[in-house]
Amino acid sequence: MSLPFPILLLLIFSTSSSFFITLAHCKIPRLGISPKMLTNEPDAPTQKLNDPNLxxxxxNQNLDHFTFTPKSYMTFQQRYAIDSKHWAGAKDNAPILAFLGEESSLDSDLSAIGFLRDNGPRLKALLVYIEHRYYGKTMPFGSAEEALKNASTLGYLNAAQALADYAAILLHVKEKYSTKHSPIIVIGGSYGGMLAAWFRLKYPHIALGALASSAPLLYFEDSRPKFGYYYIVTKVIKGTSERCYNMIRKSWKEIDRVAAKPNGLLILSKQFKTCAPLNGSFDIKDFLSTIYAEAVQYNRGPSYSVTNVCNAIDNNPPNRKKGLLDRIFAGAVALLGNQSCYDTNMFAHPTNNNKAWRWQTCSEIVMPVGYDKQDTMFPTTPFNMTSYIEGCKADYGVTPRPHWITTYFGIQDVKLILRKFGSNIIFSNGLADPYSVGGVLEDISDSVVAIKSNNGSHCQDIVMKRKGDPEWLVMQRDKEIKIIESWIATYQKDLRALNISI
Known part of the structure; x- marks a missing residue:
C-alpha cells in the first residue's frame, strides 16, 4: 500500500498551488502493494473476488485509543474478513495468519494478496484480513466526506492508531473463536510491512511473529539510506538497456527545448496524446518519471515489465526515422497500452485513498525521496524539506513531524535496537525494488532475519502466485513459511512445557 509520483505509495498530490511548488523540489513515489497504472479505478477492487469461504x-472500533476525552469514545465500523476453511480449530491452538491492511481498500488487498491463501492449508490456519482506518469502507465520522474533510477529522489517522485498531480486532477474533493460545503471525507489505514489523515490536503479547515485505522502515530523516529510490530506478533501467537509459536521460532537455518553442506545449501535448493541455513541461516530465518508477517497482509478469518499456524505446521501425520523443512516447504506450489519449494527472485524481494517504505523508510518513546527483537518469532535484513542510502547512494548517516515526518506533540504530528487543521478524526485499534502499537487508539475529532476492520487485513474495514464477521466488516463499512454521512449533512446544492448555 499515492501521487503524481511513482509508487507502495507515497501518493502525494494536492489541488493547492503551494503544494505543486513543493512537488518541484521533492519526488516522493507512492508505496502500495500492487501497481496502479493497470487499474482504472484506484478505489475499487483490482478484480472480483468470489470466495464463498471469505x-x-x-x-465497532474506538476513534481514539490514546486519550480519554468524550470525543475519543466515538466509534466507527472497521471492516475485516475471515476465512476459516482450513483452520484446525482452538483445540489444537492452530495458528492465525493476519494481514494488516495498508493505504488501500480491503477489496484490493483480497484480490492481490496470495500469501495467506497459499499457506493457510499448510498451516491449518485461520485467515484474517483487516482494512486500515480511513481506507476503503472503514471511514470514521460516518462517511468519507466527513472523515477526509480537514485536519480536525484526519488527525485520528496515523500508524499508532492503526496498530491499536489491529490489536483490538485480533483480540476480538481470538475471543470470538474461543482460542486463547492460537499464535498470531501478522503479514504486511510496503507501508503495511512497516506496520507488521512495528506491530510485533509494540504488541509482542498479541503477535508471535511478523513478515514485513518490502518495508522501507529505514527511509526516514534520522535513518535515510545512502542511495535513494531513484538510484535503483536508474540502475535497473540501465541494466536492462544502456541505450534505453541514455535516451531517457537525454529526453528531459529535449522536452524543455520543445516546450520553449512558440506553441511548444501544444506540440508536446500532440506528441504524447495528452487528454488535457499541458500547463508546463513539468507535467509531461512528471508523467514519464512516474511511468519509469512504476515499471521498475512492479517489474513482474509479462505485461508489466521494464523490458517492454525499454524494447519500445529502443525499437527501430523499418523505413521510418523515429525521433527521440517518439521513442519515449512508445515506452509509455508499452506500459499503459494504446489509448485515445493519456491522462498526465492519472495519479493526482482526488480519490478517497489518495486523500487519506496525502494526509499521512503530510503528518508522520515523511520520506526524504528526491532526485539526487547519483540518480543519473534524472535531472538533479534533491528533496527539499523546507518546501515540503510549507506545502503541507498550506494544505492542512499543520506542520509535518519528520522525526516522529523514528522517535516513536526507535529505528535509528536498527541493528542494535532489534538485537536488544526484537525477535521473530522476517524482512523480505527484492533488491530491484527502489524502496529496498530503505529496507532491513541484513540478518540482525537468529530470529530477526532478512530474506532478499536480486531480481525481486515490490512485495513480490506476498502477492498472488503466477504460472511461471521464477524458481528463486518459489524458494523465497518456501523459506519464509518454513521460518514461520519453526516459530509456531517452538511456541507449541513452550505451551506444552509450561503445561498451558486452552
Missing amino acids: KMFYF
Missing part, C-alpha cells in the same frame, strides 16, 4: 465483518 466472510466479511464490521468491528
Whole structure:
C-alpha cells in the first residue's frame, strides 16, 4: 500500500498551488502493494473476488485509543474478513495468519494478496484480513466526506492508531473463536510491512511473529539510506538497456527545448496524446518519471515489465526515422497500452485513498525521496524539506513531524535496537525494488532475519502466485513459511512445557 509520483505509495498530490511548488523540489513515489497504472479505478477492487469461504465483518472500533476525552469514545465500523476453511480449530491452538491492511481498500488487498491463501492449508490456519482506518469502507465520522474533510477529522489517522485498531480486532477474533493460545503471525507489505514489523515490536503479547515485505522502515530523516529510490530506478533501467537509459536521460532537455518553442506545449501535448493541455513541461516530465518508477517497482509478469518499456524505446521501425520523443512516447504506450489519449494527472485524481494517504505523508510518513546527483537518469532535484513542510502547512494548517516515526518506533540504530528487543521478524526485499534502499537487508539475529532476492520487485513474495514464477521466488516463499512454521512449533512446544492448555 499515492501521487503524481511513482509508487507502495507515497501518493502525494494536492489541488493547492503551494503544494505543486513543493512537488518541484521533492519526488516522493507512492508505496502500495500492487501497481496502479493497470487499474482504472484506484478505489475499487483490482478484480472480483468470489470466495464463498471469505466472510466479511464490521468491528465497532474506538476513534481514539490514546486519550480519554468524550470525543475519543466515538466509534466507527472497521471492516475485516475471515476465512476459516482450513483452520484446525482452538483445540489444537492452530495458528492465525493476519494481514494488516495498508493505504488501500480491503477489496484490493483480497484480490492481490496470495500469501495467506497459499499457506493457510499448510498451516491449518485461520485467515484474517483487516482494512486500515480511513481506507476503503472503514471511514470514521460516518462517511468519507466527513472523515477526509480537514485536519480536525484526519488527525485520528496515523500508524499508532492503526496498530491499536489491529490489536483490538485480533483480540476480538481470538475471543470470538474461543482460542486463547492460537499464535498470531501478522503479514504486511510496503507501508503495511512497516506496520507488521512495528506491530510485533509494540504488541509482542498479541503477535508471535511478523513478515514485513518490502518495508522501507529505514527511509526516514534520522535513518535515510545512502542511495535513494531513484538510484535503483536508474540502475535497473540501465541494466536492462544502456541505450534505453541514455535516451531517457537525454529526453528531459529535449522536452524543455520543445516546450520553449512558440506553441511548444501544444506540440508536446500532440506528441504524447495528452487528454488535457499541458500547463508546463513539468507535467509531461512528471508523467514519464512516474511511468519509469512504476515499471521498475512492479517489474513482474509479462505485461508489466521494464523490458517492454525499454524494447519500445529502443525499437527501430523499418523505413521510418523515429525521433527521440517518439521513442519515449512508445515506452509509455508499452506500459499503459494504446489509448485515445493519456491522462498526465492519472495519479493526482482526488480519490478517497489518495486523500487519506496525502494526509499521512503530510503528518508522520515523511520520506526524504528526491532526485539526487547519483540518480543519473534524472535531472538533479534533491528533496527539499523546507518546501515540503510549507506545502503541507498550506494544505492542512499543520506542520509535518519528520522525526516522529523514528522517535516513536526507535529505528535509528536498527541493528542494535532489534538485537536488544526484537525477535521473530522476517524482512523480505527484492533488491530491484527502489524502496529496498530503505529496507532491513541484513540478518540482525537468529530470529530477526532478512530474506532478499536480486531480481525481486515490490512485495513480490506476498502477492498472488503466477504460472511461471521464477524458481528463486518459489524458494523465497518456501523459506519464509518454513521460518514461520519453526516459530509456531517452538511456541507449541513452550505451551506444552509450561503445561498451558486452552
